[in-house]
Amino acid sequence: MLVATLVSAHGQALLTDGLLAQLSAAVPGAADRARLDGEIAADLFADVTDARKLEADIRDALDGAAIDVIVQPVAARRKALFLADMDSTMIGQECIDELAAYVGLKDKVSGITERAMRGEVAFEPALRERVALLKGISTSVVDEIIRERITLTPGGTALVRTMRANGGYTALVSGGFTVFTGPLGATIGFDEDRSNRLLAAGGVLTGEVAEPILGKQAKLDALIELRARLGLAPAATLAIGDGANDLAMLGEAGLGVAFRAKPAVAAAADARLDHADLTALLYAQGYRGDEIIRA
Template identity: 80%
Template sequence: MSLVATLVSAHGQAPLDDALLARLRDAAGGTATTARLDGAIAADLFADAADARKLEAALRTALDGLPVDVIVQPAATRRKRLFLADMDSTMIGQECIDELADYVGLREKVSDITERAMRGELAFEPALRERVALLKGVPLSVIEEIIRERITLTAGGRELVRTMRANGHYTALVSGGFTVFTGPIGAMIGFDEDRSNLLLGQDGLLSGEVGEPILGKQAKLDTLVELRERLGVAPALTMAVGDGANDLAMLGEAGLGVAFRAKPAVAAAAAARLDHADLTALLYAQGYRADEIVRG
C-alpha cells in the first residue's frame, strides 16, 4: 500500500531542509521519495509500506524531538470531502464556558471540571450540567463581549475551512459548547453549519440549565455519520479534529481523525495528532500546496 507521510514544521522552529528530508527518507527505507508542499514548512514523504503506525514511529524516531508533526495515511484517499471540527481549544484558543464562569468568579472551579471532562475522567453530560448550573444568573448580554474581547481563532483555521469549501467540500463545527458561541464563531471562520447545545435563559439571564438532549460524544459521532450519508461521502474521505475525550468516537470514525494539542489519552488514541503546527497542517495533509491555500 502506498502511504504518504505529511511533515509539517512549527513555523520557524525546525525547517525541513534537504539534510532533514534525506534523514527521513533513510528512516522510511526502500524507495521513499519526498516532495515539498510549502518551502521548508511542509513536505510529503511517499513510501510503499503497509503499516502506517510503524512508518510514523520510524519518522518520529528520526526527528529526535524536533517540533515537526507527522501525519501518515493512504495516499489514494488523502483529499477529504467532509470535515468536522470541535470548537473549544481546537478552532478557538479558549473554553467558552470557562470564560462565562469568570463573570461570576468561578473560573477555577469550572475550569477544573472542564479539564477533568476533557481528559475523560468525568462523563461529559453530567459535567456539563454541573458547570451550567453554576452559571445561573449570568447576563446573556456578556456573551457578545466575550466573543469580541476574549475569543481568539486558532491559527490556520480560517484557511483550512475556506480552502476546503472553495474546493467544493463540506465543513461543520460540532461542539459540546453552546449555540450562542458556535453560531457567531462558525460564521467568522466560514463553516457551512454548526451544531452545539442550547443555553437556557429567562429575562436576559442564564437559568442554569442546558437544553436536552445534550450534544456530547455520541452526538458528534452521529453527526459525522449523518452528514457522510446525506452528502454521499465515502468514510475514507472524511476528516475530524478535536482535543477532548468527547471527540474520540468522532475521531475514530473519520477517515482521518486528528487530535489537536490534545489531552494524552486523546492523542494516544487518534490516528494522527498535531502538537506543533497550526491548522493549515490539515490542508498540507490533504496534499494542498502553499499556493492553493485560500488566505485571510
C-alpha cells in the same frame, strides 16, 4: 503506498533539504519526497503498509524536532467532509470557562472541564454541573467575551475556506453553546454549526442547558449523518478535536486528528498535531502552499 506529511511548528520552517535527505535515508521503505510549502511542509512517500510503524520510524529519525507527522494512504488523502470541535481546537479557549470568569468561578469550572476532556468524568453530567454555576449571568456578556477573550486558532480559517472552495463541506460540532458557535462558526466560515443551547429568561441564564445534550454520541451521529447525506465513503471524511468527547467522532472519520490533545485522545487518534497550526490539515490532503486561501 503511504504518505507521511511533515509540517513544521507554527511560524517555523524546519524542513531543510538536509533533514529531508536524512529522513529518506533513515526511514525503511522511503520511496520519494515532495515539497508542499518551502521548508514548512513536505511529503515523504513510503512503499510500506504499516502506518503506525512508519510514523514511529519518522519520529525516531526526527529526534524531537518540532515537526508534526501525519501518515495515511496516498489514495484517500483528499477529504470532502470536515467536522471540527470548537473549544481548544478551532479557538484557543473553553467558552464555558470564560463565562464562569464573570462570576469568579473560572478555576472551579475549568477544573471540571479538564476532567471531562480527559474522560475522567462523563461529559453530560459535567456539563450540567458547570452550567448550573452560570445561573444569573447576563446573556449580554457573550458578545464581550467573543470580542475580548476569544482567539481563533491559527490556520483554522484558511483550512475551512480552502476546503469549501474545493467542494468540501464543513461543520463545527461542539459540546459548547450556540451563542458562541453561531457567530464564531460564521467568522471562520463553516457551512453549519451544531452545539448546545443555554436556557435563559429575561436575558439572564437560568443555570440549565436544553436537552438532549450534544456530547460524544451526538458528534459521532453528526459525522455519520453528514457522510450519508453527501454520499461519501468513510475515507473521504476528516475530523479534529482535543477531548474525550471527540473520540468516537475521530475514530469514525477517515482521518481523525487530535489537536494539542489530552494523552488518551492523542494515543487513540490516527494523527496528532502538537506543533503545527491547522493548515497542517490542508498539507495532509496534498494542498500546496500556493493553493491555500489565507485571506
